[in-house]
Amino acid sequence: MTSCAAPKSPMELGTSMRRGACPSLAAPMQTGDGLLVRLRPATDGLTPAELTVLAEAAAAFGSGIIEVTARGNLQIRGLTAPSVPALAAAIGEAGIAVAEGVAIETPPLAGFDPNEIADPRPLAATLRAAIAERRPALALAPKLSIVIDGNGGFHLRDVAADLRLEARNSEDGLRWLLSLGGAGRPERPVALLEAERVVPAVMEILAELDHLGPAARGRDLDADGIRQRLSAGLDPLPATGGALPFLPAGIHDFGNGRTVLGVALAFAQTDSASLIAFLSRVEELGATEIRLAPRHGLLVLGLSREAAAVGQRLAFSRGFLVAADDPRNHIATCAGLACASALMDTKVVAGLLLEVGADLLDGSLAVHLSGCAKGCARPRASPLTLVGAPSGYALVVNGTASVAPSAYTDENGIRSALAGLNALVRRNKDAGESARSCLTRLGTARIAAAFEQG
Secondary structure: OOEOOOOOOHHHOOOEOOOOOOOOOOOOEEEOOEEEEEEOEOOOOEOHHHHHHHHHHHHHHOOOEEEEOOOOOEEEEEEOOOHHHHHHHHHHHOOOEEOOOOEEEOOOOOOOOOOOOOOOHHHHHHHHHHHHHOOOOOOOOOOOEEEEEOOOOOOOOOOOOOEEEEEEEEOOEEEEEEEEOOOOOOOEEEEEEOHHHHHHHHHHHHHHHHHHOOOOOHHHOOHHHHHHHHHOOOOOOOOOOOOOOOOOOEEEEOOOOOEEEEEEOHHHEEEHHHHHHHHHHHHHOOOOEEEEEOOOEEEEEEEOHHHHHHHHHHHHHOOOEOOOOOHHHHEEEOOHHHOOOOOOOHHHHHHHHHHHOOOOOOOOOOEEEEOOOOOOOOOOOEEEEEEEEOOEEEEEEEEOOOOOOOEEEOHHHHHHHHHHHHHHHHHHOOOOOOHHHHHHHHOHHHHHHHHHHO
16 A cells, blocks of 8 residues: 556556456446546545645546545546556655555544444454555455455445455454345444454454455355354354445534535536536635545545635535435436446436436435446445336336336427336325425336336
8 A cells, every 4th residue: 555656658557448457547447438547545534735736636637527436435537558657656646645555444523423333444454454464465355355344433334345344342342243244235244352362363364255255245155154164152143234325425524523415426427627626715714624425525624614615605606515314315327428438327317316306306215327247336226226228218117327228208208207216206205205205105117107108
């Protein structure tokens, strides 16, 4: 986890279009608008000046479009083979450290959130060191992720992970609940561990994944066998889940004068000029640190309550999401036509949904707009997923973008199709009922019919 060094020449850059690849500085991903690089800061956060450097570099060496992903990583779009080394050099000159190796994720306010049971960062650092020092080195899937969650207010319960460690209070003190996960199947708890047992147990599991091959993920592991090895003789393990996901947008009060301003990028994107203007102003107001957050968020630390209110108004004027009740929080979009695989302009369709879908966007569900069947913006199932198709648009009910759709509409019918879904909820929703509950009660057949009939 050191500052970035530029590749020796553009020819050394490895490019990939594989869904399972990670578009790092050393291996940017080819997309419809050029090369894409994803960055994970190695530090808890970035100073406003450091994030400004990245925004300026995105404009100088790319298209100026910056994204914060659903997992809280930074992406820079529109790069070229010659400009990637220049980007890496700019990052290195600014002294910005970029994380390498296995993705070990902690909540965005780890160590700051007074509600967390334990600060997960020391455990994460110990595990990173153990993985880095392991010989022979582990060969693991590029997108394998480990979440270590202190179980505070800004948790990572809704972030998918191959291995998850969650702090729990017990009669015997702090314990870490170890679960195995992965897209497409529920998490499976396998052990409740004392802190000193965590790293050896995780390293044992990673060695098993290494043995299974470089494509193996948490879902491929034998949970029952691991549970027998790690938890033999223990009482039944506690359940996972149960906590509502957090939305970063808003002014968050942590007591004792500690205020966090949260904003989010509408449809995961912003432009360099807007971000630079926002950062310049909040730095003037006293901001000391910016932490990237899941759900496309930026969390600003160091502001007074009054300064946060001023920063919030500026963020809104620049197009950022600043409140939890903004309906844009509940639309998940991929890059759309910026990707070579996309068959839908997801940003345009999102705009149509905002115009005609007020009853759908009540906060009880996320509508997923996917340019293709890969479903990059939301790998897990959604109540409603709209997928770009050669003949127009396909609707998936209670599934991922890759499953068989329930209904279709053509290019000219999308507005009326979305309006039909909204009218279905408006006409059938009982008093106090959410859109999600209403759609569940009505069932797939009625939803599909409303979509196709418009």
